Amino acid sequence: MNQSLSQVKLPSAESVRAQIVRVSELWLGAMFLKHAAYAYERERKNPLGNGLVYLAVIGVLVALAGILGAGLRFATAPSLDAIKNTVLVHLQAMPFFNNFSLAGQDSFLQTYNRWWDQFGTTVLGYPGNEGGVAALGLTLLTTPLGLIIGWFIYGALVHLVARGWNPETSFSEMLAPLALASSPQLLSVLTLFPGTGISGAVIALWTFICNVVAIRVAYNTTTRRAIWGALFPILLLVVLLLLLGCAALALLVPVIRTIGGAQ
Numbered sequence: 001m002n003q004s005l006s007q008v009k010l011p012s013a014e015s016v017r018a019q020i021v022r023v024s025e026l027w028l029g030a031m032f033l034k035h036a037a038y039a040y041e042r043e044r045k046n047p048l049g050n051g052l053v054y055l056a057v058i059g060v061l062v063a064l065a066g067i068l069g070a071g072l073r074f075a076t077a078p079s080l081d082a083i084k085n086t087v088l089v090h091l092q093a094m095p096f097f098n099n100f101s102l103a104g105q106d107s108f109l110q111t112y113n114r115w116w117d118q119f120g121t122t123v124l125g126y127p128g129n130e131g132g133v134a135a136l137g138l139t140l141l142t143t144p145l146g147l148i149i150g151w152f153i154y155g156a157l158v159h160l161v162a163r164g165w166n167p168e169t170s171f172s173e174m175l176a177p178l179a180l181a182s183s184p185q186l187l188s189v190l191t192l193f194p195g196t197g198i199s200g201a202v203i204a205l206w207t208f209i210c211n212v213v214a215i216r217v218a219y220n221t222t223t224r225r226a227i228w229g230a231l232f233p234i235l236l237l238v239v240l241l242l243l244l245g246c247a248a249l250a251l252l253v254p255v256i257r258t259i260g261g262a263q
Helices: 002-006 013-031 036-043 047-075 078-090 102-119 132-164 172-181 183-191 200-218 222-263
Strands: none
Touching: 002 183, 013 036, 013 183, 013 200, 036 047, 036 172, 047 132, 047 172, 047 183, 078 102, 132 172, 132 200, 132 222, 172 200, 183 200, 200 222
């Protein structure tokens, strides 16, 4: 037993450093749309496994940044009660509050307290109760899992329309560079620092452009086709949402008419 344990070799500091450098170079290449980075990921052994690991690492790093950022905001921001009382003092100083009757003022205070109980923690940027802390901790699982599920679904829809452009490209060979196209998601770690961050719209647009490059490289196709391949899942989602909205409206109209007729 002791002999077998002694044969287990831990990775050296030099190998870990080299791995970090290689991943960093791969991330930068993906971020700045270097075709060589996406081609490298496509041609590696076990492209599906590599893509899975890459997305899991990004998801965990983003979740950790969110947790640490919430901790920093908890340590530096005023308490929820202090913010609540400060806002209430300013509201009570406004003319509309003095125009209320005593009953109206009591009703306003009750509504205000209920609103803060439900939504006040969103002002802080960190959870204010045990449930919120547990939900924040679960992001270590839900964030990478969400990225991976979205990766599979998006990739399957892309492959549905793009496999005809290059039948030699397998599903896993497409998924690997597509995982690399999720690199802009790592910019979300900037939320670690209070008051900083990048717009979600910017990250989404950057990710879409990376998806176009990944699809182009994976299928060795034109930019025009790659744009269509990247847009297809999004357009399909929009159509499905519109159909669901129309179906919900069709179900609600008779109910509304029935209620209106009853009145």
